Every structure is written in structure tokens, then in C-alpha cells.
Amino acid sequence: xxxxxxxxxxxxxxxxxxxxxxxxxxxxxxxxxxxxxxxxxxxxxxxxxxxxxxxxxxxxxxxxxxxxxxxxxxxxxxxxxxxxxxxxxxxxxxxxxxxxxxxxxxxxxxxxxxxxxxxxxxxxxxxxxxxxxxxxxxxxxxxxxxxxxxxxxxxxxxxxxxxxxxxxxxxxxxxxxxxxxxxxxxxxxxxxxxxxxxxxxxxxxxxxxxxxxxxxxxxxxxxxxxxxxxxxxxxxxxxxxxxxxxxxxxxxxxxxxxxxxxxxxxxxxxxxxxxxxxxxxxxxxxxxxxxxxxxxxxxxxxxxxxxxxxxxxxxxxxxxxxxxxxxxxxxxxxxxxxxxxxxxxxxx
Amino acid sequence: xxxxxxxxxxxxxxxxxxxxxxxxxxxxxxxxxxxxxxxxxxxxxxxxxxxxxxxxxxxxxxxxxxxxxxxxxxxxxxxxxxxxxxxxxxxxxxxxxxxxxxxxxxxxxxxxxxxxxxxxxxxxxxxxxxxxxxxxxxxxxxxxxxxxxxxxxxxxxxxxxxxxxxxxxxxxxxxxxxxxxxxxxxxxxxxxxxxxxxxxxxxxxxxxxxxxxxxxxxxxxxxxxxxxxxxxxxxxxxxxxxxxxxxxxxxxxxxxxxxxxxxxxxxxxxxxxxxxxxxxxxxxxxxxxxxxxxxxxxxxxxxxxxxxxxxxxxxxxxxxxxxxxxxxxxxxxxxxxxxxxxxxxxxx
DNA sequence: GCGACGATAGAAAGCGCTTTCTGTCGCAGA
DNA sequence: TCTGCGACAGAAAGCGCTTTCTATCGTCGC
Numbered sequence: 001x002x003x004x005x006x007x008x009x010x011x012x013x014x015x016x017x018x019x020x021x022x023x024x025x026x027x028x029x030x031x032x033x034x035x036x037x038x039x040x041x042x043x044x045x046x047x048x049x050x051x052x053x054x055x056x057x058x059x060x061x062x063x064x065x066x067x068x069x070x071x072x073x074x075x076x077x078x079x080x081x082x083x084x085x086x087x088x089x090x091x092x093x094x095x096x097x098x099x100x101x102x103x104x105x106x107x108x109x110x111x112x113x114x115x116x117x118x119x120x121x122x123x124x125x126x127x128x129x130x131x132x133x134x135x136x137x138x139x140x141x142x143x144x145x146x147x148x149x150x151x152x153x154x155x156x157x158x159x160x161x162x163x164x165x166x167x168x169x170x171x172x173x174x175x176x177x178x179x180x181x182x183x184x185x186x187x188x189x190x191x192x193x194x195x196x197x198x199x200x201x202x203x204x205x206x207x208x209x210x211x212x213x214x215x216x217x218x219x220x221x222x223x224x225x226x227x228x229x230x231x232x233x234x235x236x237x238x239x240x241x242x243x244x245x246x247x248x249x250x251x252x253x254x255x256x257x258x259x260x261x262x263x264x265x266x267x268x269x270x271x272x273x274x275x276x277x278x279x280x281x282x283x284x285x286x287x288x289x290x291x292x293x294x295x296x297x298x299x300x301x302x303x304x305x306x307x308x309x310x311x312x313x314x315x316x317x318x319x320x321x322x323x324x325x326x327x328x329x330x331x332x333x334x335x336x337x338x339x340x341x342x343x344x345x346x347x348x
Numbered sequence: 349x350x351x352x353x354x355x356x357x358x359x360x361x362x363x364x365x366x367x368x369x370x371x372x373x374x375x376x377x378x379x380x381x382x383x384x385x386x387x388x389x390x391x392x393x394x395x396x397x398x399x400x401x402x403x404x405x406x407x408x409x410x411x412x413x414x415x416x417x418x419x420x421x422x423x424x425x426x427x428x429x430x431x432x433x434x435x436x437x438x439x440x441x442x443x444x445x446x447x448x449x450x451x452x453x454x455x456x457x458x459x460x461x462x463x464x465x466x467x468x469x470x471x472x473x474x475x476x477x478x479x480x481x482x483x484x485x486x487x488x489x490x491x492x493x494x495x496x497x498x499x500x501x502x503x504x505x506x507x508x509x510x511x512x513x514x515x516x517x518x519x520x521x522x523x524x525x526x527x528x529x530x531x532x533x534x535x536x537x538x539x540x541x542x543x544x545x546x547x548x549x550x551x552x553x554x555x556x557x558x559x560x561x562x563x564x565x566x567x568x569x570x571x572x573x574x575x576x577x578x579x580x581x582x583x584x585x586x587x588x589x590x591x592x593x594x595x596x597x598x599x600x601x602x603x604x605x606x607x608x609x610x611x612x613x614x615x616x617x618x619x620x621x622x623x624x625x626x627x628x629x630x631x632x633x634x635x636x637x638x639x640x641x642x643x644x645x646x647x648x649x650x651x652x653x654x655x656x657x658x659x660x661x662x663x664x665x666x667x668x669x670x671x672x673x674x675x676x677x678x679x680x681x682x683x684x685x686x687x688x689x690x691x692x693x694x695x696x
Numbered sequence: 697g698c699g700a701c702g703a704t705a706g707a708a709a710g711c712g713c714t715t716t717c718t719g720t721c722g723c724a725g726a
Numbered sequence: 727t728c729t730g731c732g733a734c735a736g737a738a739a740g741c742g743c744t745t746t747c748t749a750t751c752g753t754c755g756c
């Protein structure tokens with residue numbers, strides 16, 4: 001039926017062992033023999049049986065990349081970068097590259113766990129978890145335990161944009177300094193003279209949401225400015241759009257709005273415009289992440305630039321073992337304030 | 349070392365065969381036995397060995413989703429939709445769901461083939477190819493041959509947003525009517541009175557690019573209007589931004605620009621603004637796809653709406669076998685013209 | 697009360713590869 | 727000329743699961 005390694009061996013008049021060695025290239029094989037085998041592979045159009053190979057070798061070429069929302073460019077960019085780093089990373093076993101696969105958890109803890117189990121089943125070579133996680137203690141513990149078990153079984157685990165919890169402490173982690181970014185953004189607004197600042201936060205109980213919000217509050221506290229209204233929502237445009245009405249209802253004198261991220265900021269801008277408010281004339285708006293479209297937005301978005309691509313690449317390299325993990329395990333990646341046109345001094 | 353099925357069997361005082369049957373739930377097992385086994389699984393924290401399972405059963409739970417650019421929401425939305433349909437689709441073998449994994453080809457034919465081989469190695473249950481392909485005859489033939497072989501080996505193959513080539517004729521395919529969409533868009537512009545229309549196309553030799561462009565030309569021809577300048581580039585914002593200068597150089601009297609897609613359109617708008625041209629006052633701009641950000645763009649983009657989410661879901665169901673393939677194999681999905689603020693009548 | 701049948705469960709033969717353990721052969725060194 | 731070693735290749739033992747083929751047992755029909 002299907003062509004097996006034994007068929008190739010027969011055709012090349014060598015033993016299956018030799019064929020395997022040629023294919024995996026990790027054992028000396030005479031050039032002439034190698035060529036004979038390769039020719040047979042070619043002629044028979046042989047494709048290695050992955051499961052059989054993984055079973056015998058007790059590892060696979062799979063690298064899992066878990067993201068919260070694949071339709072969000074924030075994750076798309078990081079995942080894409082990681083995937084290219086993994087591909088470039090040279091050959092895995094079986095003469096091939098690693099198969100980087102991205103799994104969309106939709107931010108659901110259950111799906112995250114399901115995917116981890118599936119990857120564990122497949123004896124994945126590595127797994128990268130991207131993006132903040134839910135801060136539910138039970139979930140965190142379950143995930144940490146599973147990751148620990150996978151790591152123990154030889155799977156390399158990398159966190160990217162996700163802070164390690166105590167149980168994860170030994171894993172390689174790249175974390176964005178969301179708190180400092182949030183602080184800087186608000187300081188910028190404060191510096192312009194804003195004193196009534198609304199905040200559209202992401203889903204409560206998410207690490208990213210909390211850190212950004214904390215940074216915001218730190219800046220406010222340091223400046224002795226009272227906190228404005230805050231509303232929580234998802235990380236999409238609709239959330240930003242919907243939040244404006246509530247923010248304005250709670251604080252009609254608002255002169256600035258900080259959004260959970262750039263996508264949310266876009267929704268905020270749209271809602272503001274619908275109400276006839278100009279940006280930044282009437283209300284300044286700031287985002288976070290600096291996604292590709294942010295520079296083209298009208299007005300161009302003031303935001304915090306995160307090196308998404310670079311981080312994704314590094315995560316990929318860490319997963320491949322091409323790059324050493326940061327000494328302490330965790331590395332904090334700073335964001336850079338990017339001031340554009342969507343923020344300005346409040347009207348006197 | 350690791351817990352195996354035999355360990356579970358020993359603990360539950362049954363044979364390995366019974367444990368397997370409990371886990372796969374496709375054979376009658378007495379309730380009491382089943383429960384004993386399940387308890388042992390629980391206590392031992394057993395995780396099925398995927399490769400071993402796939403090897404013995406000759407199939408796996410993997411479903412591959414190939415996309416051209418994972419960082420592009422166009423693909424993100426479809427992939428996400430497909431993935432959820434696949435997840436919802438109930439249990440695969442081994443009491444688990446299918447593992448939908450998305451693979452980023454970056455539009456490269458080589459990587460596409462590499463991923464297909466890897467998926468073939470893994471004996472994937474299904475594979476979905478999303479997005480247009482390169483129109484290189486050699487590549488097309490190689491891909492078609494590989495897909496045919498995979499289909500023959502039991503892998504379900506689905507095309508989504510990608511026209512089947514002769515060799516693919518038997519595969520289930522969902523294809524967007526890019527030609528009609530392109531035609532309608534240009535008809536809209538023509539109807540407004542535009543007669544000098546520039547076109548920013550995607551990469552040449554891509555099916556999507558060609559079909560959209562052909563639709564554009566059809567409309568022009570039908571109206572007896574001369575074709576304006578066309579420039580080719582990638583499907584990103586930078587391409588749109590860069591194209592404007594050339595378009596304007598070749599036809600200074602331009603009153604409208606059609607972009608390859610919404611992302612490109614955004615770049616076009618930005619470049620136009622930088623030159624002090626107003627939209628649609630000086631130049632009308634139209635996109636394609638209707639991505640989420642398009643409605644928030646300023647001005648809101650006139651575009652062709654493609655049911656990305658719905659198509660992704662259907663592709664997922666086709667891959668799961670939950671939904672029947674269209675009778676002829678290929679189904680054409682129409683796009684809907686959405687007129688917003690970025691197009692208007694040209695200045696007299 | 698006997699043979700038969702349905703419901704369960706076990707035995708065992710692989711699935712297709714990797715890899716350790718053994719050779720075999722040719723040649724350098726003594 | 728003989729020993730020893732390096733280079734290469736084969737034999738064979740699994741890897742951990744699925745599944746067919748069998749065996750057992752309680753029960754039902756007559």
C-alpha cells in the first residue's frame with residue numbers, strides 16, 4: 001500500500017537501518033550507499049511515517065505556538081516571527097525542519113489546556129505560549145503543573161508576553177514591561193496637561209490588562225491626579241467603541257482616553273467621531289502595541305511600541321535552543337512611547 | 349519513566365486492550381470496568397502517546413491549516429473560524445478533538461510544499477489551504493500531485509479562497525468571486541463618474557491578484573473607459589503607500605485608486621494625505637475584503653465584503669466531514685460591494 | 697436442562713521506524 | 727605477517743498503542 005522504509009531498503013539493496021541513517025544523517029554512511037538510498041527514496045516517492053518515527057525516537061518535530069487570538073495582528077506578528085525563526089533554525093531530526101504550528105486558544109483556559117495535552121500527546125519538541133494569561137489561581141496552577149511535566153519530559157517551554165507564575169519560574173520567559181509602558185503613556189498625557197483621563201481596559205483578570213492599568217495608576221498617583229473612569233471589555237474594536245458612551249457618562253469633562261491597545265483605541269476614535277468630538281482637539285486618545293495600522297490611523301495613534309517581531313523571533317530561537325535563555329529565566333522587554341497625532345494638549 | 353497504557357492496565361487490573369477501548373470509546377466496555385480504568389488514568393496522570401496511537405491506527409488527529417500570511421487578519425479571521433469549527437466538531441479518535449494547527453507559508457511555494465510533506469508525514473486527518481496561490485505551472489503541478497496523493501491516503505483536502513487547478517478538480521473548494529467583486533467595485537467608481545482610475549495590484553502571478561484585476565478590466569472594457577496605470581506590489585500597507593507616487597507620476601489626473609485589498613488601501617490613503625490630497629474629494633479610494641478596521645478608517649473604506657468568518661467555518665466543517673462538499677466540488681462565494689466614505693464623485 | 701447467543705475481556709500480532717549491539721572488511725602499524 | 731582499529735552496514739529488539747481473533751460466562755429460547 002504505502003511505501004515504507006523497508007521498501008526503500010529493498011530497492012536500494014541495503015538494510016532498513018541504513019536507510020534510516022541516511023535519512024537522519026546522524027551516522028556515517030558511505031557516499032555511494034547514501035546516494036543509492038536517496039535515489040530509491042526518490043524513485044519510490046517515499047514519505048517518512050511521522051508517527052512511527054516519533055514513536056521510535058520518542059520525540060517529534062512539532063513545535064506548538066499557543067496564541068490567544070489568531071485573528072489579532074498582535075499575535076499574528078509574534079507567531080509569524082516565531083515560526084520563521086523556527087523554520088530557519090536548521091534541521092530537526094528526520095532531515096527536516098520543525099513543524100511550527102499555531103494553536104488558537106481564544107483566550108479560553110480550557111482550550112489552552114486541551115491544546116497543551118494534545119501537544120503533550122504528540123511529544124512536541126517545544127511549546128511557546130504567547131500573550132497574557134487569565135489570572136485564575138486554579139487555572140494558573142493547572143497550567144503550571146502541566147508545563148512542568150512537559151518540560152520534564154523534554155519539551156522546551158517558552159513564554160512570550162506572559163509573566164511566569166511561581167510554578168513556571170524555571171521556564172524561559174520574555175515579558176513585556178506593560179506596567180512601565182502604561183506608566184509612560186499616562187505620564188505623557190499628564191505632561192500635556194490632562195487631568196481627567198478615562199481608561200478602557202481589557203478583560204479583567206488578565207495579566208496584560210492588570211499590568212497596563214497598574215502602570216496607569218502609578219503615574220496618576222505619582223502626579224497626585226485623581227483616577228478617572230475605567231471600563232473593562234475585550235481587546236477588540238467593539239469594546240472601545242462601546243466604552244466611550246459609558247466613560248463620557250461617568251465623566252463628561254474627560255479630555256483624554258487611554259485604550260487597552262491600538263485596536264480598542266480605533267474603536268474609541270470611531271465612537272468619539274460619531275459624537276462629533278475631535279481628536280485630539282476635544283479628546284486625546286492613546287493606544288498600546290503600535291500595530292502596523294496605527295501609523296495610518298487618522299489621527300495617527302500615540303501608543304507604546306512593543307517589539308513584537310523581535311520578541312517572536314527570540315521566542316522561536318529559545319524554543320529551538322538556538323539561543324540561550326536569559327540567565328534569570330525571565331527577561332523583561334521594554335516598550336517605547338511613540339507620540340503621534342492622537343494626543344495633544346487639552347483645550348484650555 | 350513515563351506512564352504507559354500498560355501501567356494503567358496493570359493498575360486497573362485489566363488488559364491493555366480494554367484500556368485502549370475505554371479511551372477510544374468505540375467498543376462496549378462494562379460500566380464498572382470503564383470506571384475503574386478511568387480512575388487509574390486519573391491516578392496515574394496518564395497521557396496517551398500520540399505517535400504510538402497514530403502509528404497503530406494509521407491516522408492522526410492533526411488538521412493542518414495552511415495560510416499565506418498569518419499576520420494578516422484576512423487569514424487570521426478565516427483560520428480562526430476554521431479552527432473553531434474543527435474544535436466544535438466533536439471528538440476525533442482517542443476521545444479527543446482534532447488538533448487544528450495553522451502553518452504559515454509566507455506565500456512561498458517551497459514552504460507550502462514543505463508543510464504539506466510534514467503534514468503528510470504526520471498522516472494528518474485533513475488539510476485546508478487558504479488563500480490564493482502562486483500561478484507557476486510547475487509549482488501548481490507539484491502541489492496538485494502532492495494533494496492528490498494525500499487525498500488518496502485518506503487525508504481530506506479543502507481549498508478555501510483558492511481556485512482548484514485541473515489536477516485538484518476532485519477536491520472540495522470554496523472560492524471567492526474575486527473577479528465579480530473587482531468588477532462591481534470598478535462599476536461603482538465608473539458610476540460615480542470616474543474615468544481615470546489607478547490600480548494597486550497585489551503580487552503578479554497570484555490567482556487572487558489576477559482575478560481582481562481582471563474584474564476591474566472587464567468593467568472598464570464594458571464601459572469603454574481606458575485602463576489607467578497599474579502597479580504591482582505585496583499585500584501590505586507599504587506597497588499601497590509606495591504605489592501612489594508612481595500612479596500619480598503616470599497619470600497626474602487620477603481621480604480614483606482601487607487597491608488590492610483594504611490593507612493596501614490604508615497605505616494608499618496615508619500617501620495621498622501626505623501629499624495633501626483629500627479623500628474622496630481629490631481622489632477616491634477603494635479596497636477589498638472588508639476587514640474589521642476598514643469601517644473605522646478615516647474615511648471609512650468603500651470595499652468588497654467577503655464572508656471570511658463564514659467561509660472559514662465552512663472550510664473547517666468540510667475538513668471534518670461534518671458538512672458535505674458542494675456537488676460540483678467547487679463553490680463560488682460572492683462578495684458584496686460596501687459603499688462607505690472613501691469614494692465619491694470626482695470633482696467636476 | 698441444553699445449546700446458542702450476546703456481552704465482555706484477554707492474547708497477541710503487528711504498525712513503521714530507530715538504535716544498540718554485532719559483525720565484516722580493509723588497512724595502518726609493528 | 728599479524729594485531730588492532732576505524733569505517734561502515736546488518737540483525738534484531740523494541741517504542742506504546744490498536745485491533746482482530748478468541749475465550750469466557752451468564753442468560754435466553756425451546
